[in-house]
Amino acid sequence: MAKLKVTNLKKSFGSLEVLKDLNLEVKEGEVLCLIGPSGSGKSTFLRCMNQLEAVTAGHVIIDGQDLTSTETNINQVRQNIGMVFQHFNLFPHLTVAKNITLSPIEIKGENKEQANQNALRLLEIVGLKEKADVFPSSLSGGQKQRVAIARALAMQPNIMLFDEPTSALDPEMVGDVLAVMKKLAKDGMTMIVVTHEMGFAREVADRVIFMDGGYIVEEGSPEQIFDHPTQQRTKDFLDKVL
Amino acid sequence: MKKQALTKLSFIFALLSLAFILNACSQKKETTGTSDDRKYIIATDTTFAPFEFEDTNGEFVGIDMDLLNAIAEDQGFTFEIKPLGFNAAVQALESNQVDGVIAGMSITDERKEKFDFSDAYFDSGVVMAVSEKEKNISSYADLKGKNVAIKTGTEGATFANSIKDKYGFTTTTFDDSSNMYEEVKSGNAVATFEDYPVIAYGINQGNGLKLATEKEAGGQYGFAVNQGENEALIKMFNEGLQHLKDSGQYQEIVDKYLATPESKASETGFIGLIKENYKKLLDGLGKTLLITLVSILLAAIIGILFGLLSVAPNRGLKVIATLYVDLMRGLPLIVLAFFIYFGIPSLTGIRLSATIAGITTLSLNAGAYIAEIVRGGINAVDNGQLEAARSLGLPYGKAMQKVILPQAIRMMIPSFINQFVITLKDTSILSVIGLVELTQTGKIIIARNLQSFDMWLIIGLIYIIVITILTKISKQLERRIQNG
Numbered sequence: 001m002a003k004l005k006v007t008n009l010k011k012s013f014g015s016l017e018v019l020k021d022l023n024l025e026v027k028e029g030e031v032l033c034l035i036g037p038s039g040s041g042k043s044t045f046l047r048c049m050n051q052l053e054a055v056t057a058g059h060v061i062i063d064g065q066d067l068t069s070t071e072t073n074i075n076q077v078r079q080n081i082g083m084v085f086q087h088f089n090l091f092p093h094l095t096v097a098k099n100i101t102l103s104p105i106e107i108k109g110e111n112k113e114q115a116n117q118n119a120l121r122l123l124e125i126v127g128l129k130e131k132a133d134v135f136p137s138s139l140s141g142g143q144k145q146r147v148a149i150a151r152a153l154a155m156q157p158n159i160m161l162f163d164e165p166t167s168a169l170d171p172e173m174v175g176d177v178l179a180v181m182k183k184l185a186k187d188g189m190t191m192i193v194v195t196h197e198m199g200f201a202r203e204v205a206d207r208v209i210f211m212d213g214g215y216i217v218e219e220g221s222p223e224q225i226f227d228h229p230t231q232q233r234t235k236d237f238l239d240k241v242l
Numbered sequence: 243m244k245k246q247a248l249t250k251l252s253f254i255f256a257l258l259s260l261a262f263i264l265n266a267c268s269q270k271k272e273t274t275g276t277s278d279d280r281k282y283i284i285a286t287d288t289t290f291a292p293f294e295f296e297d298t299n300g301e302f303v304g305i306d307m308d309l310l311n312a313i314a315e316d317q318g319f320t321f322e323i324k325p326l327g328f329n330a331a332v333q334a335l336e337s338n339q340v341d342g343v344i345a346g347m348s349i350t351d352e353r354k355e356k357f358d359f360s361d362a363y364f365d366s367g368v369v370m371a372v373s374e375k376e377k378n379i380s381s382y383a384d385l386k387g388k389n390v391a392i393k394t395g396t397e398g399a400t401f402a403n404s405i406k407d408k409y410g411f412t413t414t415t416f417d418d419s420s421n422m423y424e425e426v427k428s429g430n431a432v433a434t435f436e437d438y439p440v441i442a443y444g445i446n447q448g449n450g451l452k453l454a455t456e457k458e459a460g461g462q463y464g465f466a467v468n469q470g471e472n473e474a475l476i477k478m479f480n481e482g483l484q485h486l487k488d489s490g491q492y493q494e495i496v497d498k499y500l501a502t503p504e505s506k507a508s509e510t511g512f513i514g515l516i517k518e519n520y521k522k523l524l525d526g527l528g529k530t531l532l533i534t535l536v537s538i539l540l541a542a543i544i545g546i547l548f549g550l551l552s553v554a555p556n557r558g559l560k561v562i563a564t565l566y567v568d569l570m571r572g573l574p575l576i577v578l579a580f581f582i583y584f585g586i587p588s589l590t591g592i593r594l595s596a597t598i599a600g601i602t603t604l605s606l607n608a609g610a611y612i613a614e615i616v617r618g619g620i621n622a623v624d625n626g627q628l629e630a631a632r633s634l635g636l637p638y639g640k641a642m643q644k645v646i647l648p649q650a651i652r653m654m655i656p657s658f659i660n661q662f663v664i665t666l667k668d669t670s671i672l673s674v675i676g677l678v679e680l681t682q683t684g685k686i687i688i689a690r691n692l693q694s695f696d697m698w699l700i701i702g703l704i705y706i707i708v709i710t711i712l713t714k715i716s717k718q719l720e721r722r723i724q725n726g
Contacts (some may be wrong), residue, residue, distance in 0.1 A: 079635035089630035103634040
């Protein structure tokens with residue numbers, strides 16, 4: 001069974017239709033990269049997958065649960081879907097450790113001790129154990145993004161959504177973040193990544209999807225998409241970015 | 243029609259329920275007097291010497307007061323005096339907030355349509371007064387093309403208006419005597435028309451004016467109750483008055499204020515005024531601070547509630563918040579105060595003390611501004627914060643509480659402090675409903691000693707000092723919160 005399934009998804013902002021009848025299936029443990037020019041709808045598509053954007057039509061089904069149904073407890077479902085944002089969105093009034101422990105303590109009812117232990121373990125994975133007690137404002141962009149990944153992981157999600165996680169970073173910071181993401185992929189996390197890092201997509205993705213104008217134009221293995229694209233629009237795009 | 247009345251009622255009901263909560267905690271000091279049938283509430287002016295004013299000991303004295311005391315003693319009833327200011331007293335009577343008004347009120351046909359008057363207790367007459375230094379104005383004809391100061395509702399005003407076309411002068415209207423005298427002294431108006439006893443007393447107190455004409459044949463002052471209400475009170479007043487006249491006590495009272503003028507006000511100079519009045523000024527300041535604090539606390543509750551509604555995802559809640567804010571921001575504070583203090587009792591029959599009405603007014607008003615501050619603060623938090631919180635599975639309420647509000651509040655603090663200062667200053671507006679806070683205290687003192695320049699300087703300084711101190715404390719507090 002597919003881990004995540006999208007059927008006939010449409011999304012409009014007012015009269016502007018940005019997603020036009022999208023269908024997608026993602027298998028457990030699969031790493032999917034969404035590429036395409038800006039304005040093609042990839043970020044919106046990603047945000048529909050945890051209902052940060054309400055869909056206009058169609059269904060998003062995760063583990064057999066339809067997120068677009070009014071009977072679904074969306075707060076419950078979101079606990080299983082981690083999300084990492086382009087601009088990190090760390091909580092500036094909380095220390096790094098408290099950023100990570102907020103949800104586990106507030107929703108899962110973990111006790112402070114346990115949540116803290118877990119936070120330290122996650123910080124170790126992303127290489128920032130010594131930053132547990134500082135505030136986000138004293139971190140570099142790359143460090144902030146790694147904390148954001150740790151924060152998402154603290155809820156023990158089984159899908160991770162990444163919305164251009166390295167776009168706002170200085171070039172020398174990108175590597176650290178991608179390294180963490182690779183580690184996650186290797187450990188079998190189901191990941192959907194909107195990215196401009198073609199190198200990362202080629203190396204880590206199981207499947208690459210090229211979107212343009214609100215449609216999925218072409219999809220396939222990294223080799224297929226990057227080396228033998230069949231659509232003209234894909235070729236034009238790759239010519240520009242590679 | 244009926245529907246309109248219903249919505250009106252429900253609005254009032256909402257206000258009242260707030261008022262009741264307040265009543266419960268701070269009512270004790272205010273006496274409504276409903277428990278004792280024979281305790282009448284009589285409204286009067288605050289500044290109408292020699293009929294009513296506060297003497298140096300803080301006692302409310304004057305011809306009206308002494309007469310009323312003597313009549314009450316003679317007839318065996320008790321009463322409580324509410325110095326509201328003339329206009330407010332008349333409105334309070336109309337709305338049944340009080341049982342009667344004694345305020346050097348002339349008996350006119352127009353007023354008789356609304357009120358029942360006692361027998362006249364004083365024969366008045368209008369006289370023209372000019373500045374001491376004035377040499378060119380000695381008759382009505384000299385007023386051509388000039389401006390004249392009058393006080394609302396007085397016989398002097400009626401008289402001035404009746405001859406102003408004939409003699410070609412204009413009028414400027416004031417609410418209390420001391421302001422009117424200042425207008426003449428400063429030269430903005432060349433003369434004033436005022437009831438003889440009032441101006442005679444003022445001149446004797448050194449208000450800087452002199453009489454310019456002989457007294458016109460005058461009208462009569464009467465004690466007023468609402469038409470058809472309190473017949474018994476009027477009857478007692480008339481009988482008592484007759485007894486006093488017969489016994490000569492009446493003449494004694496009048497002579498005390500008019501025939502043997504008091505020596506000039508003892509309090510002069512800045513320091514002297516403070517020494518003489520510091521106790522009363524502190525009382526007034528205390529009331530100002532108390533009302534400010536209670537109001538700002540309630541306003542914070544109202545403001546946070548409506549502020550949260552205004553950013554809620556639900557459109558209906560947003561509309562409610564917008565309506566509230568628009569309504570309260572659109573109403574001038576003074577109108578709201580009058581509506582709550584006079585309007586609600588006349589519609590519902592429930593009397594509100596000035597303190598409760600004042601606190602209700604300020605809370606509703608400041609609440610709207612705080613709602614806007616809260617809305618602005620929340621909107622100033624990056625939308626990504628809410629998205630991040632929601633993506634972690636936090637429900638909307640929890641996300642607001644743990645992520646958005648802690649950040650928003652830091653941004654709101656400077657505006658909160660600002661609103662606090664504004665509310666403190668706005669308490670001065672409540673003097674219109676007779677609340678004796680700092681400004682009203684100043685008015686009362688000036689009514690007695692007519693030292694308006696020095697007194698307003700003192701009052702102004704007190705406001706500045708207190709607000710500066712409070713602002714400094716708030717800033718200190720703000721720094722502590724900002725630093726975690």
